[in-house]
Amino acid sequence: MAFSYFDFVPQDLARLSWVCAAAMAALLIQRVFTVPAHLRHLPRVPMLALLISYLSGDTEDVRIKRHILPYANEQGEGLVLVWALGRWMVHILDYKLAAQMSDNMSLYPKELPPDGLLLWRFIGNSNVLMTNGDKWRKHSRVIRDAFALPIPIDLFASLAKNLFAVISPPSSPQRTHTVDFSELAQRFALDAVGSSVLGHDFDAIRTESLFVREYNGIMHDIANPVYLIAPFLERIFPRKEVIRRMDSLVDGFKKLLQAKKDEPGDDMMTLMLKDPEMTDEELRDNMVVLFIAGHDTSAGGLSTLIYYLAIHPEIQEIARQEVLRVLGASADPSVGTLSATSLPYLNACIREALRINTPISYIVPRAPVDGVTLGKYYIPPNTSLIYNIYAVHHNDDVWGDPNVFRPARFLEKGTPRAAMNKDAWVPFATGARQCPARNFALYEQRALAVMLLREYEWTLPEASIHAKGLKNAFSPFALTLPHDLHVTFTKRQS
């Protein structure tokens, strides 16, 4: 018996739509979750655990500690396949294997991110972070020249004083104040990078910067978990409003650049502007990279340091006594007095904070141009490879007690463990593409720590959300940033 169009009743249509929807969902699931054939020989962290972790909003550090590291340890593997951001990537957890990758830039170039992802649209392609080969060499030369300028210690010290005025306003008769230090650290780091690198005073410590508010809002929107799990949705259902706001923020950077051209200063951006080879687009993209790379990372490191010194008053006091011995109660800090050799204990505290809650959990993926062998595995060309810094910093065999804040581990010398710890401490990554601002960032951390240690003693308030362990904010850029870190500061008697 033949059917005509009119023989379909509404129930049949409804059933057909359900079947189509189910088939589409199955295709979608298959596309998003199936391990590509060329990677099936690699050990992989169970998908379901990862998916539940993503859906429950776990931060990267939690996912690494709960799922990635336990699986790798159980299997005795130095690299594992991990599903993230809609695809499978190889995470390298062994620092020697990671060094093999970091030491060979031409074999392991940075992977170019797929077009259209909001995550990357903001950063742009024409900058030191996202280019390879000769283009990268051009950007890198200019950026490294800029970081060879003298470290602006006076600026760090004067920003620290601005911060004191917010922590304990001069008009307040009390000695004790509780403030959201994670927020203040972000404002401090932004002013530091704004004035010295970008050549723009955001005055973020003292004022409510609209620029910063808009940046934080956009970062929050980018982190929508649905789009992170299935990034191709960005193409099917583009988020026009977020894109509009993002483009308008990037426009703001263009204006800053123009202002810098009209009124040059002694900052790094002015130096970059003098380079005849840099186009306006490249300058703007580098400005955005320096803005993002230069403030959230430092802020995360500072918050972690302040947190661990708050919960370990004995360590805080040893660091303070060292600072008072070297700098006295009021001398202005200088490059000499703030060096790692002048303040070995404080420096060890900073290194330990950057290890235990490393600000960048993992680097931008690399993709080998040829097939390579890493450890016992063949890695096909174009496989996404990630140096999982957070995992390397929490490897039991390397650190012994990775979850314990123990600065003294960095004062040990001459033992096999000390040598291993030196090589496996990689918060700034390693190789030619390691952070060009490493020295700048370490001085920035020591400068603020010195000033705070002389001015205040601090603890966590009783009701702190961090009482049972440090909690980080969710970040689409794999940044490890403590959030809502309220700290109680008490002014020291002079």
Ligand code: HEM
């Ligand atoms: C504690 C603070 C910081 C940490 C832990 C840190 C860490 C890192 C890491 C791990 C990388 C490698 C990323 C990758 O290869 O994907 C990197 C690259 C970079 N960082 Fe930093 N960073 C810090 C502070 C800064 C600051 C203050 C600036 C600038 C003001 C900066 C600018 C950059 C730039 C431009 C790159 C790209 C280098 C390249 O690809 O050649 N960083 N950083």
